[in-house]
Each structure stands twice: as structure tokens, then as C-alpha cells.
Amino acid sequence: MDSEQSLKQQLATAVKARKQLEDTYESQFTILTQFVARLSLVCKGIDVELDNRLARLRQQLSNGTDLEKLLPQIDATSEHLKTLDTKQQQEVKKAQLTISEAGKLLQKQRGLPNQLRRDLRDLLSRVEEPAPTIHAYMPHLTHLTELYQLALNAKQSMELEDISDNSRYERICRQISVELTNLLSELAFEGAHAKAIDAIRQSLLGELSIEKLLEACLRTIEIIISSINEERQSAQHFLLKLNDALTSVQNSLVSSLKSTNNIRDKMALLNQQIEQQISVLSHETKSATSLEQLQRLVTDKLNTLSMSLKDKEALEKQEREILLSSVKEMDARLKELEEEAKQFKKRLAEQKFRSLQDALTELPNRAAFDERYELELKRSRRYNTPLSIVLADVDHFKNINDSYGHSAGDKTLKVIARALKQSMREADFIARYGGEEFILLFPETPLEQLETPLNILREKIKRIPFKFKDTNVPISISFGATQLKPTDEGREAFDRADEALYEAKRQGRDQVILKS
């Protein structure tokens, strides 16, 4: 009974132990299954064969296959893992090489920001360090991609700057062209020079290339120099003539002086002879013993004396004639000189006038405006009277040039200039400021009094029947006006008028904007 009892107990213990063993095995199996499942998930995508092998293992584990049967599978998988490891080592090296080459290539790019260069150097030194797996390169790769992005951005903005450089360059070209056009309008020459200046002006109206601009500048300089030379030659010619005339006057004076000196000598001698004859006569008359002797003596001496007096008279006449002819000669030379000086003065006056006049519209030019503006500023400040300044600009004038040619544009400017000039009072002033822009000064006129007249003027210009190539072309003009303020300095008032004009253009053109 006891032994049966103990056998039963042993069996129960054995069953319990087996149950425990089975439980342990099952839980280890579950852990292994889970591990393989996780491992296959982590490794998924690294290698197709590994993926397949792990999938099969996972399947078998979940089917509860005997572990013994799994061993060859596990061996083959670990063999495959070994070859994968070698392959990975090669890939690590390849990744290192590729990243470092890409980094070095970026380093060679010009114009990278300094910080980017420093970051890149830092990254390259870290990439050179040995890495256990290819994954270690992932952050480097990400960093390198970021640096590439930054470098691309930097390059792009540099290119954009280049483009804006280009537009800045174009703007400068346009400015130079406008300045040169203005300068040309102030250079009023005659004849061949005028034609050459006009040709340059026309060339500036077309497309602007730097070559054309340079050519125009050089040609202008050439014309100015040649005109200065001509002026110098003309002044030299005048001075030479003056010198000639003075030399000839001097020569004539010297020769007449010499001749009169000569005559004076002869006269002195004659006077001496006459005195001598008189003293001989008086001496001899004293010693005369008879009346007859005295009479003969006096008659002889009187004859000699009368001859000497005739000689004296002749000499005096000769002297007078010499002096007269020399005075006549001098007078003729002086008259010539006077005529020459008159011509020269006239040329100077014309030149001064022409240098202040715009050749195309015959209005005062910008230089004339500058002179007048200064004067009106002073006047307005001294007498505390209002001064209004108006800028006028023909609207879309470029279209006229482009559609109907520059000579049509020129004619338009002339007509508009005349119309503007005709509508102004005697005391007002108008100048062509340059291109299709005019400047008007209204002394003793407050700004508010200008609105109506300027609008009338604007309407008047609009009503001019311009006709090009049988087409009626309406032309309008915009005005920007302001009044001089006591606080205005330098060009402040002018700039305000310019702002008003800009505003008129911005608001659709063909209008008057007052800016006080």
C-alpha cells in the first residue's frame, strides 16, 4: 500500500515535471518565434533571400515544427548572413567613398557661404572615420543632402543677383543714355557738327547696347573737341589779326616819327640858316656906305630869305602830310580791327545763346533752366513771393517713336513745345528738361492757382490733331506740380514735382497732380 502510494506520488511529480518542461519549451518556442518574427521585420528589405529565409522560418515556427527540423534552415540562414556581412562591409566602404567624393565635389564649388564650407569640412572628417554598418552613414548622408540643398539655394540666389545685376546694368545704361541725350540737347552746333550731333541723338533713341552707348559718348567727345579746336582757331585768328594791326600801327607810327624827326632836323637847319642870314643882313646893313649898296644888299638877302622860308613851308607841309597819311593808315587798321572784334563778339554771343537753347524745340535747355531756377529761387526767397515748379512729360511717347519713327517723335516734341510756350505768360519760364520732359517755372504764382491753367493746357495738348501715316494719334501729357517751401533745400522742390509727375503717371496719365 505504501509502495503504491509512493509510486503514485512519483508519477504525479513526474507528470508535473514534464508539464513544467513542456511549459518551458513552449514559452521558449514562443520567444524564439517572436524573435524570428521581429528579426525578419527588422531585416526586411535588406536582402530578398534573407527575407525569404526568415519568412519560411517564421512560418515553420508558427506551425509548431520540431526544432530539430529547423536546424538546417537556421544553419543555411546564418551562412547567408555571413555572406551578407561581407557584402555589407563592401557597401560600407562604397558609401564612405561616395559620400566623401560628393562632399569634395561640393567643396570645389565657388561662391559657397563660409558657414556651409565649415560644415562640409566637418562632415567630411566624420565620414572618414570607420563605421560599423552602412546605417552609421545615414545621418552623414542626410547632412550632406542638406548641405547640397543649402549650396543650391545659395547658387540660385547668386544667379538671381546676377539677373538683378543685369537689370541694374540695363538701368545704368538707360540712365547714361538719358544723360547723354540731355547733354546733346545742350550742345547746339551749326553745320556738319549739328548733323553729327543729331545723328548721335537719333541713335540713342533706338535699342541701347553698351557698344552703341560708348560709341555715342566717344563721338560726342570728338565733336566737342573738334568744335573747341575750331573755336580756339577762330580766337587765335582774331588775336593774330589784332597783333598784325597793332604791329602795323606801331610801324607806321615809328616811320612817321622818323620822317618827322628828319624834317625837324632839316627845319632846325633852315631856321639856323635864316637866323644867320638875318644876322649877316643886319651886320652888313650897318657897314653899308651908300643907299644903293644898302638897297642891293637887302634885295639879295631878302631873296635868299624868301627861298629859305619857302623851303621851310614845304618842309612843314611834308611833315603834315606824313602825319596825316600815318593817321589815315592807323584809322583804316583800327576800323578793320573794330569790324573783326564785332564779328568775334557776335560769335561769342551766338554761342552763349546756342549753348542755352535746345536745338530741336528751340526752347531754353536744361543749362538755361538751371541758371533761371537759381535766379527765381533767390528772388522768391528775397521778396517772399511764391514760386511754382511744374514738370510735364508726354505720355507713352516711346510708342510714337516705335510706331511712327523718330522724326515723327521729333515733330511731336516741337509742336508740343510750341503749344506749351504759347500758353505761358511773359514772366513764366519753360525749358526742355530732356527727352520728352519739360520744366515750367511760375514766379509769383501759388500752387492752387495753377490747377485750372494746367488742366486747360493739358486739354489743349490733347486736342492737337496729330496725324501720322494717315492715322489720327491722340497725344496726352501729364503734369506734376509743386510750390517752393521755405524749408526746401537743394533739389527738394524739384524732386517733389518729379514725385507728383510720377503719381500722375501712376494714376493713369493725362492728368495734373499738385503736391504741396
Ligand SMILES: Nc1nc2c(ncn2[C@@H]2O[C@H](COP(=O)(O)OP(=O)(O)OP(=O)(O)O)[C@@H](O)[C@H]2O)c(=O)[nH]1
Ligand atoms: N523722337 C525723339 N524721341 C526722344 C527724344 N528724347 C527722348 N526720346 C524718347 O522718348 C521715349 C521716352 O520713353 P519713356 O521714358 O519710356 O516714357 P514714355 O514712353 O513717354 O512713357 P511714360 O512717360 O511712362 O508715359 C524714349 O523712347 C526716348 O528714346 C527726342 O529728342 N526725340
